Amino acid sequence: MANFEPKIVGFLCNWCTYAGADLAGTSRMQYPPNIRPIRVMCSGSVDSAYVLRALLEGADGVFIGGCHPGDCHYVSGNYKERRRITVLKSILKTLGLDDNRVWIRWVSASEGKRYADTISEMTSHLKKLGPNPISKYWSL
Amino acid sequence: MTKEVVIEVKNGKVKEAINSFLKGLLEKNLVSALLVSREVPSKDNVVQSLVTNSHGLKEANVIAPVLPVNSARIISEMTRLSPHKSPVGIVLRSCEIRALIELVKLKQASLDNLLIIGVDCLGTYSVSDYQGLCKQGDSPLDELLRKFKEENEDAKLREACRVCEYAIPSNADLVVGLIGVDFEKNILLESRTEKGEGILEKFSFPKFNQSKEREESVSKYIDEKIAKRDALFSQTKKEVGNWENLLSVFSTCISCHNCMRVCPICYCRECFFKSPTFEFDSEKYLGWAKRKGSIKMPKDTILFHLGRMSHMATSCVGCGVCEGACPSNIPLLRIFKTVGHNVQQIFKYVPGRDLEEPLPLTTFKEDELQGVGEE
Ligand code: SF4
Ligand code: SF4
Ligand code: FES
Numbered sequence: 001m002a003n004f005e006p007k008i009v010g011f012l013c014n015w016c017t018y019a020g021a022d023l024a025g026t027s028r029m030q031y032p033p034n035i036r037p038i039r040v041m042c043s044g045s046v047d048s049a050y051v052l053r054a055l056l057e058g059a060d061g062v063f064i065g066g067c068h069p070g071d072c073h074y075v076s077g078n079y080k081e082r083r084r085i086t087v088l089k090s091i092l093k094t095l096g097l098d099d100n101r102v103w104i105r106w107v108s109a110s111e112g113k114r115y116a117d118t119i120s121e122m123t124s125h126l127k128k129l130g131p132n133p134i135s136k137y138w139s140l
Numbered sequence: 141m142t143k144e145v146v147i148e149v150k151n152g153k154v155k156e157a158i159n160s161f162l163k164g165l166l167e168k169n170l171v172s173a174l175l176v177s178r179e180v181p182s183k184d185n186v187v188q189s190l191v192t193n194s195h196g197l198k199e200a201n202v203i204a205p206v207l208p209v210n211s212a213r214i215i216s217e218m219t220r221l222s223p224h225k226s227p228v229g230i231v232l233r234s235c236e237i238r239a240l241i242e243l244v245k246l247k248q249a250s251l252d253n254l255l256i257i258g259v260d261c262l263g264t265y266s267v268s269d270y271q272g273l274c275k276q277g278d279s280p281l282d283e284l285l286r287k288f289k290e291e292n293e294d295a296k297l298r299e300a301c302r303v304c305e306y307a308i309p310s311n312a313d314l315v316v317g318l319i320g321v322d323f324e325k326n327i328l329l330e331s332r333t334e335k336g337e338g339i340l341e342k343f344s345f346p347k348f349n350q351s352k353e354r355e356e357s358v359s360k361y362i363d364e365k366i367a368k369r370d371a372l373f374s375q376t377k378k379e380v381g382n383w384e385n386l387l388s389v390f391s392t393c394i395s396c397h398n399c400m401r402v403c404p405i406c407y408c409r410e411c412f413f414k415s416p417t418f419e420f421d422s423e424k425y426l427g428w429a430k431r432k433g434s435i436k437m438p439k440d441t442i443l444f445h446l447g448r449m450s451h452m453a454t455s456c457v458g459c460g461v462c463e464g465a466c467p468s469n470i471p472l473l474r475i476f477k478t479v480g481h482n483v484q485q486i487f488k489y490v491p492g493r494d495l496e497e498p499l500p501l502t503t504f505k506e507d508e509l510q511g512v513g514e515e
């Protein structure tokens with residue numbers, strides 16, 4: 001487990017978190033390379049089915065990054081996504097599945113450091129959790 | 141607005157007493173048609189039937205204890221493109237009305253010109269159990285009414301009904317009451333809206349004078365159901381509880397998607413899980429299989445079920461028709477009802493309670509769920 005490197009699938013909104021990630025990169029901030037970012041127009045466009053698909057395909061974690069509350073470029077996409085992810089986490093919890101592998105966080109375009117810190121934090125959290133147990137099963 | 145009257149029951153014939161009232165609705169031109177469940181010629185099942193003359197009511201059995209479909213889907217089919225122009229009466233159970241309210245919120249049905257007649261629901265049998273009883277020569281309805289009177293719950297009732305806390309319909313114009321009512325002599329007819337009251341004025345039924353007894357029986361009955369429901373919730377949590385158990389529950393699923401097709405809440409014309417998103421090149425399958433060593437085919441069974449839950453759990457009314465449609469006897473009701481209940485509680489949302497309550501996934505509050513984004 002010592003050299004377990006978690007794979008994180010990231011859905012980053014174009015207007016805030018993706019720009020924040022860009023800033024972290026151009027400012028040469030150090031953060032673990034564990035996230036595979038996918039640029040989406042708004043966090044609100046991320047249906048739970050995509051999050052589930054990533055998890056079921058064996059991602060160790062799924063990260064959804066959006067604009068801070070009140071700053072969504074489509075007004076309320078992030079608020080709605082927060083509800084959607086809350087529902088998803090509740091479903092996972094009810095079924096006894098780990099909901100701590102799904103994170104939703106707000107990172108603005110100017111928060112390169114916050115982005116780097118959040119990804120570091122999530123990576124070390126997942127290292128503690130260990131690999132996604134779903135990878136063991138073939139009968140999905 | 142509530143007015144309570146009684147319909148006299150002759151020779152213990154409850155079904156016929158209700159039918160006489162329905163006949164009155166048509167004959168007095170209070171409705172231009174009625175959607176009722178009606179016994180099929182073989183007498184061992186019922187289907188919904190849109191009836192425009194009282195002749196068609198002869199085989200009506202609106203309290204037949206069987207639920208082959210959730211009729212909310214039928215009303216959606218009839219009213220989605222345009223609402224009714226003249227009054228149409230529909231006779232429904234609680235889970236059907238609640239699903240209908242959700243479909244109206246989802247803009248898939250219209251209540252315009254509908255007269256909703258709810259019936260107290262004592263529970264329903266699966267279609268095959270219903271047919272089995274008929275073959276033995278028993279009337280499933282008489283059987284159920286007898287057992288209900290003896291306060292002897294029928295273990296054969298569908299699980300959805302054994303744990304259903306909504307025996308009494310809500311959001312109806314009129315309610316036909318059986319619980320806490322001496323239905324061998326009289327049944328209750330209660331108006332809940334002005335429209336319903338207007339209908340009662342056209343009849344001269346005697347007043348109901350056992351409101352207090354009814355209220356007490358109903359609350360006792362519902363409390364018992366809630367206790368059973370909660371027991372099922374804890375049992376289900378234990379039965380599932382991890383990936384291994386979840387996979388084993390769904391291991392016999394053949395991905396027919398019947399559960400989704402009969403679900404009154406799943407209304408999408410094209411289900412995402414049947415969309416081209418899930419059509420892949422042959423090489424893709426080999427790639428996945430290589431990565432893991434092997435994969436189950438067809439793929440994505442669990443994704444379908446969890447994804448479907450994430451779409452409809454906020455509105456799940458617990459009617460259990462999904463389970464009835466499953467060729468593999470997967471215990472869908474307990475899983476979906478438990479999941480649905482927990483999700484609904486987060487938003488203090490009760491599907492089908494109130495037309496004015498927005499669907500949880502279409503609305504939000506600024507100052508809620510802050511922990512989810514910032515823990
Ligand atoms: S499962 Fe989801 S996508 Fe499919 S019909 Fe139901 S709500 Fe629509
Ligand atoms: S009806 Fe049963 S077998 Fe068919 S998809 Fe649903 S759970 Fe699977
Ligand atoms: S109320 Fe009868 S099936 Fe639910």
